[in-house]
Amino acid sequence: MAREVVTDVVCPFCGSLCDDGEIVLEDGKIVETRNLCTIGTTKFLSSQNGHRITKPMIREKGQLKETTFDKAVKKAAEILVNAERPLLYGWASTECDAHRVGIELAEELNAVIDDTASVCHGPSTIAKQEVGLPSCTLGQVKNRADVIIYWGCNPAHAHPRHMSRYTTFIRGFFREQGKQDRTLIVVDVRNTDTAKLADHFLQVKPGYDYEVLNALRAVIKGQPIRGEDVGGVPVSKIKEVAEVMMNAGFGVIFFGLGLTMSRGKHRNVENAIKLTIDLNEYAKFVIMAMRGHYNVAGFSIVTGWQTGYPFGIDFQRGFPYYNPGETTSNEILQREEADAVLVIASDPVSHFPASSISYMAKLPVIVIEPHVTPTTEIATVVLPPAIAGVEEEGTAYRMDHVPIRLRKVVDPPEGCLPDRKILEAILSEVRKLKSKT
Ligand code: SF4
Structure with missing residues (x-):
């Protein structure tokens, strides 16, 4: 053996x-x-278990039937060329060259291209466009940070090695004692497993993050706070934590969907960034989004280079146009505007609201996906790819925007091509079909 x-x-x-x-x-x-x-x-x-799809499929008489790669690509191209308002969604779990080809395909089709940020950290991007983002790399956090704040995120479950590899428990160049040299603060609506490890835990009433951020900013600016508590957090605790923040040598705020997807959305994030800016009057402080999917950061970097916009990019006018809330996937589906959808490297049927899914289920849907998912259940065409980072190389951007080269570890199942090759085949077929009309 x-x-x-x-x-x-x-x-x-x-x-x-x-x-x-x-x-x-x-x-x-x-x-x-x-x-x-x-x-x-x-x-x-x-990647090797029974839920793996290894053959392209086309739906016939309500059933997905195995077919050839060429027939599946042709069918996908026909659907996209015949659509007036195609939506190309997903992109968070594939590598940057697939993003590059996807943008080319969107431009060729006058389509909307959008990624999972529109339902997770899109508000962070909007906030960043408003006020900038004082940030750093995870290497700097590891070596320098002595105050770590997790706000509205639970890395113990969602990013299980984040605390041991980059932030809390690891020994750093200037933090030789690891956890003993660091103070962990958690702000959340629930007493999560991350909160149970914290030196200070601020349990916020759901929907009151903005107020607690404001209260911290007020204390830091020497302003009085009326009342006993703010957003469910005692004022005495807010003052105690503000003191810890102001006395940090190097502090960092990591924030998650508890901030971006609760009441206030991008205004919450904007206020958290302003808190970070305020803290720099006293201490070195930075802030970073806890990005979920491994290359959701890479998508906005590639679209930023190629279109100038980070997500929800509409090519219908023949040039890139961006207006979150108008050009983002759920709004387009809920207005019943899209007439075909291509999903790649994501599973919107598991995550979108029912109103979006019930409309999407009526449309022709092309899915580029290696596993059986709720989204493949509504697919018209399924094209199984090689899995980037397991069966194919590629570049991905870590949450701190550091590019990292993914390794190929094993060969993919026979006939499964990388996402970018599948997209190139569809793009080529689209161009052929368009040249005939
Ligand atoms: S990158 Fe992988 S190993 Fe590291 S924390 Fe995330 S899921 Fe775990």
Whole structure:
């Protein structure tokens, strides 16, 4: 039995993009992972399990039937060329070259191209456009940070190695004692497993993050606060935590969907950034979004280069146009505007509101996806790809916008091409069909 260990493997699951994975292969099959968390391990092991799709499929008489790659690509291209308002959605769990080809396809089709940021950290991007973003790399956090704040996020579950690899428990160049040199503050509506590890926990009433941010800013600016509590947090606790923040050597705020998707949305994030700016009167302070999918940050970087906009980009006018709330996926679906959807590297049927899904289910839907998901259940065409970071190389951007090269660990199932190759085949077929009309 041939046994091999592939080292320095990057985990293509969450925005932490841990790059110290080891994958054990026996006869070319993944049998074990080392250093990765359970979520990362599952990503590698599930590439070989029974939920894997290995053949292209087209829906006929209500059933998905296996077909050839060429026929599936042709059908996908016909659907897209015949649509007046195609929507190309997903992109968060694939590599940057696939994004590049996807933008070319969107331009060719006068389509809307949007990623999962429109339902997660889109408000963070909007806030950043308003007030900027004082940030840093995770390496700086590891080596320098002595005050770590997690606001509206639960890395113990969603980014399981974040605290041990980059922020809280790891020893850093200037933080040789690891956790003993650091203070952990958690702000959340629930007493999460991350909150249970905190030195200070601020339990906020749901929907009151903006008020608590304001209260912290008021204390830092020496302003009085009336009343006993703000947003469910005692004023004495707000003052105590503000003191810890102001006395930091290097502080960092990580924020998640608890801030971006609760009442206030981008105004919450804008206020958190302003708090960070205020704190720099006293201490070095930075802020960073806890990006979920491993390359959701990369999509906005690639679209930023190519179109000038980060997500929700509409090519209908023949040039890129961006107006979140108008050109973002759920709004387009809920206005019943889209007449065809291409989904890649995401599962909107599991995450979108029912009103979007019930409309989407009436449309022709092309899905580029390696596993059986609720979205493949409504697909008209399914094209299974090689999984980036497991079966294909590529570039992804970590949550701190550091680009990291994904490794290929094993060969994909026969006939499964990388996402970018599938998109190139569809683009080529689209151009052929358009040249005939
Ligand atoms: S923390 Fe994220 S990137 Fe790191 S191993 Fe776990 S899932 Fe993978």
